[in-house]
Amino acid sequence: xxxxxFSMPVRVYIEDTDAGxxxxxxxxxxxxxxxxxxxxxxxxxxxxxFMEEDxxxxxxxxxxxxRRPALLDDSLTATAVVSKLARSYLVFQQKIWRDRELLCExxxxxxxxxxxxxxxxxxxxxxxxxxxxxxxDQQ
Amino acid sequence: xxxxxFSMPVRVYIEDTDAGxxxxxxxxxxxxxxxxxxxxxxxxxxxxxFMEEDxxxxxxxxxxxxRRPALLDDSLTATAVVSKLARSYLVFQQKIWRDRELLCExxxxxxxxxxxxxxxxxxxxxxxxxxxxxxxDQQ
Amino acid sequence: xxxxxFSMPVRVYIEDTDAGxxxxxxxxxxxxxxxxxxxxxxxxxxxxxFMEEDxxxxxxxxxxxxRRPALLDDSLTATAVVSKLARSYLVFQQKIWRDRELLCExxxxxxxxxxxxxxxxxxxxxxxxxxxxxxxDQQ
Amino acid sequence: xxxxxFSMPVRVYIEDTDAGxxxxxxxxxxxxxxxxxxxxxxxxxxxxxFMEEDxxxxxxxxxxxxRRPALLDDSLTATAVVSKLARSYLVFQQKIWRDRELLCExxxxxxxxxxxxxxxxxxxxxxxxxxxxxxxDQQ
Numbered sequence: 001x002x003x004x005x006f007s008m009p010v011r012v013y014i015e016d017t018d019a020g021x022x023x024x025x026x027x028x029x030x031x032x033x034x035x036x037x038x039x040x041x042x043x044x045x046x047x048x049x050f051m052e053e054d055x056x057x058x059x060x061x062x063x064x065x066x067r068r069p070a071l072l073d074d075s076l077t078a079t080a081v082v083s084k085l086a087r088s089y090l091v092f093q094q095k096i097w098r099d100r101e102l103l104c105e106x107x108x109x110x111x112x113x114x115x116x117x118x119x120x121x122x123x124x125x126x127x128x129x130x131x132x133x134x135x136x137d138q139q
Numbered sequence: 140x141x142x143x144x145f146s147m148p149v150r151v152y153i154e155d156t157d158a159g160x161x162x163x164x165x166x167x168x169x170x171x172x173x174x175x176x177x178x179x180x181x182x183x184x185x186x187x188x189f190m191e192e193d194x195x196x197x198x199x200x201x202x203x204x205x206r207r208p209a210l211l212d213d214s215l216t217a218t219a220v221v222s223k224l225a226r227s228y229l230v231f232q233q234k235i236w237r238d239r240e241l242l243c244e245x246x247x248x249x250x251x252x253x254x255x256x257x258x259x260x261x262x263x264x265x266x267x268x269x270x271x272x273x274x275x276d277q278q
Numbered sequence: 279x280x281x282x283x284f285s286m287p288v289r290v291y292i293e294d295t296d297a298g299x300x301x302x303x304x305x306x307x308x309x310x311x312x313x314x315x316x317x318x319x320x321x322x323x324x325x326x327x328f329m330e331e332d333x334x335x336x337x338x339x340x341x342x343x344x345r346r347p348a349l350l351d352d353s354l355t356a357t358a359v360v361s362k363l364a365r366s367y368l369v370f371q372q373k374i375w376r377d378r379e380l381l382c383e384x385x386x387x388x389x390x391x392x393x394x395x396x397x398x399x400x401x402x403x404x405x406x407x408x409x410x411x412x413x414x415d416q417q
Numbered sequence: 418x419x420x421x422x423f424s425m426p427v428r429v430y431i432e433d434t435d436a437g438x439x440x441x442x443x444x445x446x447x448x449x450x451x452x453x454x455x456x457x458x459x460x461x462x463x464x465x466x467f468m469e470e471d472x473x474x475x476x477x478x479x480x481x482x483x484r485r486p487a488l489l490d491d492s493l494t495a496t497a498v499v500s501k502l503a504r505s506y507l508v509f510q511q512k513i514w515r516d517r518e519l520l521c522e523x524x525x526x527x528x529x530x531x532x533x534x535x536x537x538x539x540x541x542x543x544x545x546x547x548x549x550x551x552x553x554d555q556q
Contacts, residue, residue: 013308257346
């Protein structure tokens with residue numbers, strides 16, 4: 001994880017585990033969303049899924065690779081980096097770490113749509129500017 | 140389980156389990172809600188949580204007793220019986236069975252509220268009549 | 279909430295909500311478990327559900343009362359107090375707050391059982407002593 | 418969906434939805450797993466995640482594309498097809514349908530690993546043969 005990556009801590013509770021004794025693989029997507037949410041909050045956006053009254057942010061695709069399982073009680077770090085800023089969508093690169101060990105990584109494309117009909121909508125201009133600024137910082 | 144109890148089958152998948160190798164105890168509340176939902180559907184109500192445009196059905200209290208754990212792959216039965224019909228709420232008695240073995244039982248009070256402000260609202264008259272009819276059948 | 283109650287912050291993410299636009303009522307049980315887990319961790323116990331190799335801590339009953347709904351993005355506080363310490367079980371009083379507003383409260387009985395057969399087992403002596411000490415502090 | 422695809426019905430309950438009023442995107446992975454599980458069960462394998470005592474089946478990667486949201490109460494169909502059978506892993510092509518409308522599709526790679534150490538392990542021979550037979554049927 002580079003120093004400029006946005007990161008947040010995640011603790012593994014029983015709710016996150018499955019009968020294999022490890023974190024249920026589906027739940028890493030929740031950890032990733034928490035990190036995206038906090039990244040957007042750090043830019044001044046609360047409830048980033050509902051950016052404006054008539055627009056929603058929806059996940060368009062998720063590509064997840066699992067490397068090592070997380071265990072009950074683990075103290076993890078979830079990171080989120082915006083790798084692409086397009087007119088109506090964002091792409092996030094996300095990783096889940098246990099100390100220096102990479103457990104899981106994902107690429108999540110989040111699209112802005114009109115809440116009425118779910119057709120693509122342009123990202124609000126203020127969001128574009130805030131995200132562009134943080135992308136420059138990542139360089 | 141008496142013959143007149145409304146029941147539905149529930150299969151345990153990995154999503155339902157935890158690191159103890161058993162069904163995560165919180166998830167029995169989901170099984171119970173599925174059975175309540177299907178009971179209401181059998182009375183002609185789809186989306187019973189959203190009965191009318193300005194009213195919601197919300198869970199007011201839940202008292203759950205756990206007796207035996209369910210395991211991955213178990214084929215369970217969830218039952219739902221209306222034990223009380225009041226002006227603005229219903230009380231359900233619910234059980235989760237594995238064959239003749241009672242695993243979990245709960246009493247769930249579900250209240251009708253105005254979606255604006257969440258204050259108690261009278262149950263729609265048609266719901267009261269449908270539920271009263273099924274309660275007579277239970278006798 | 280009294281000053282001596284154990285508490286931890288909980289942020290509401292989309293994963294926690296339902297189509298009613300509020301926190302799905304089942305998920306308050308997860309918030310409560312996180313607070314119990316952190317209370318036990320503060321006493322020196324990691325993975326408190328698996329206290330010793332041949333013993334499990336399992337939820338025996340949960341009585342939950344819902345007062346006001348939590349919303350997406352809310353910053354909540356979950357508290358946990360041990361109200362009873364018995365030979366083979368603990369009872370926790372738990373509350374979920376949004377600032378000074380009580381949203382949900384629960385009484386959770388957690389029993390110690392032999393992992394082989396799930397019969398009641400005495401709580402480990404060190405746990406009894408640690409919990410007794412924190413109960414004195416609560417007075 | 419072709420006639421030879423394995424399919425199972427999935428009903429959307431409140432537990433599956435989020436504050437956007439739609440199925441929480443993470444939960445489609447649960448629907449897909451249910452279909453994989455039932456496909457394996459149809460081949461004679463219960464608890465397919467735990468095929469032999471010293472082996473686990475773990476999800477290695479998941480690539481999900483979301484097209485249209487599912488709504489509360491929807492009656493969906495989840496399909497599962499094995500598109501690749503390798504020495505130590507399977508690849509599944511999966512789709513979620515609402516009638517003739519494709520809502521979500523995914524490619525899930527599930528690997529067989531030694532439960533001790535999580536290193537790749539060969540799929541049990543009987544599983545290879547059963548899956549090969551069903552893949553021929555798909556042609």
